[in-house]
Amino acid sequence: MLNITVAQAQKLSSPSPFGLLSVRKEDGSTNLMAVSWWTYLSNHPPMLGVCLSKKGLSHSRIEAEGEFILSLVGEELKSSALSCGTCSGKTRNKAMEFGIELEPAEAVRCQAVKNSRVIFECRLKDSIEAGDHRFYLAEILCARGDENIRHLFAYNGYSELNTVN
Secondary structure: OOOOOHHHHHHHOOOEEOEEEEEEOOOOOEEEEEEOOEEEEEEOOEEEEEEEEOOOHHHHHHHHHOEEEEEEEEHHHHHHHHHOOOOOOOOOOHHHHOOOOEEOOOOOOOOEEOOEEEEEEEEEEEEEEEOOEEEEEEEEEEEEEOOOOOEOEEEOOOOEEEOOO
């Protein structure tokens, strides 16, 4: 085996389950962020973790609001979901710009992405410094799902989204 960079390892270890993370912006609208660095943490209580760059809007909004939604989006959102990972939501409304339909949440104030295989509504419990990122540990307050929707995975890092055959 050859020594490789972490970026190369991320490509070789794909696919990774892909989702759009929703946070409530200061003006009450919803920001969407592409994410595949997430994992289940606990069944009792139900918890998951997401790892986000400290530079982005979603990081600061989770810190301020203490909640977020992780939507594991379906294949019909393939193009628009990938676009969410190419720009910042600081001055843009990604959902509107990329034609992503949102729906009200049941347990948090931000909105979820319609046409998702699974939606997790989460409340922040703790966070851990992780280099240039922050790892957020969150309790799942509500989970909804639709087994008929084929969900997306990130391939080659974030360069491609597709379903698993």
